[in-house]
Amino acid sequence: MKQLLSSKITVAILLLLLVFTTGVVGFHFFSDYSWIDAFYMTVITVTTVGYGEVMPLSPQEKIFVSLLIISSIFIVGYAISVITEYILSKNTGILRQKKVQKKLESMHNHIIVCGYGRNGKQAAQKLLAYKKPFVIIERDEEVIDRFSDENMLFIMGDAIEDETLMKAGIERASTLICATPNDADNLFIVLSARQMNKKLKIISRASEETSYKKLKLAGADNVIMPDKIGGDHMASLVVVPDLVEFLDNLTVSGQQDSINVEQIPFEKMCPHGKEQAIKDLDVRKKTGCSIIGYRTPTGEYIVNPEPSLILQKNSKLILIGRPDQIENLKKEFGV
Secondary structure, three states, X not given: OHHHHHHHHHHHHHHHHHHHHHXXXXXXXXXXXXXXXXXXXXXXXXXXXXXXXXXXXXXXXXXXXXXXXXXXXXXXXXXXXXXXXHHHHHHHHHHHHHHHHHHHHOOOOOEEEEOOOHHHHHHHHHHHHOOOOEEEEEOOHHHHHHHOOOOOEEEEOOOOOHHHHHHOOOOOOXXXXXXXXXXXXXXXHHHHHHHHOOOOEEEEEOOOXXXXXXXXXHOOOEEEOHHHHHHHHHHHHHHOHHHHHHHHOOOOOOOOOOOOEEEEEHHHHOOOOOOOEHHHHOHHHHHOOEEEXXXXXXXXXXXXXXXOOEOOOOOEEEEEOOHHHHHHHHHHHOO
C-alpha cells in the first residue's frame, strides 16, 4: 500500500510539472510573453483564480488556455486526491500504533509472535482460538494493513531491534514465538529476548538442522523445524497410516464441539490445594474423560499415569474424551 501510494504521488508530481512546463513554455513562445508573465499566466490558469490576463488573448491563445484549464483541472484534482489519501493513510497508521501501544501497556504475561508468515499466522490463529493475549511484530506494512482488522494487535518494526521488543512489552511477556523464515534473524531475536527477560519462555522456528543447537544455546526453550515435522508426518502415513489419521482427528483447539484433548492444571483439579491421588478425583466417572498424561512440576511427562499417582502442586493432567465429555470436564473443574 505504501509503495503504491508513493508511486501515485510520483506520477501526480510529474503530471503537475508537465502542466506547468507546458503552460510556461506555451505562453512564452506562443504568446511572446516574458518568462515572468508566462509563469504568472500559467499559475492563474492552472489554479483558476480568475485574475485578468496580462494582455488580451487572440482566438488561438484562448483555445490553448482552454485546453490548459481542462487538463489542469483533472491533473490537479488527481494530485489532491492522491496526496490526501497518502496523508490519511499516514495518520491512520500513527493512530493505529498509538491504540496498540495503549493496549500493550496494560498487558501482562502475554505472548509475542515475531513474524506473520505461514507459521506465525498458524500460531496466531491457535492463540485466538484459546483466547490468549498476544501481539504480533511484523515489518511489512502491507501485511499489517491486510490483517489489522482481525482482532489482532500488530506492531510495525523489526523484531531484531531491542526497541521493537520493548514496544511489544518483552519485559512483561510470558512467551516469545520466533516465526520468521530467517534462522539468523531468529537467533538474534532469541539472544536479545533472553537478555531482556530471563524468565521468558522462547519457542523458535528453524529451517536448517545446524541452527537447532545454536538456537538452543542462545536461550530457546523449544526449537521447531516445520519441514522436518512435515516429512516425518508424511512418512508416518506410509508406516502407520491408521494411527496417524486417528491422531490427526484429535482436536486440541477450535470450536467447543470439536475439542478432544484438554490439559487441566493442579489448581483446577485440586482447588483446595491438597495433593491427592488420581483415583480420588474420580474424573472418569464424573466427566467421562480419561487421563492419558501427567506433567510433573519439573516438566517431565508420564504417559498413562497410574491411578495411585499423587498429584503435586504446579503439575498438569492431560485428558482425552469426546467433545461433550470435554465440555463436562470444563464445567466440573471450572476451566
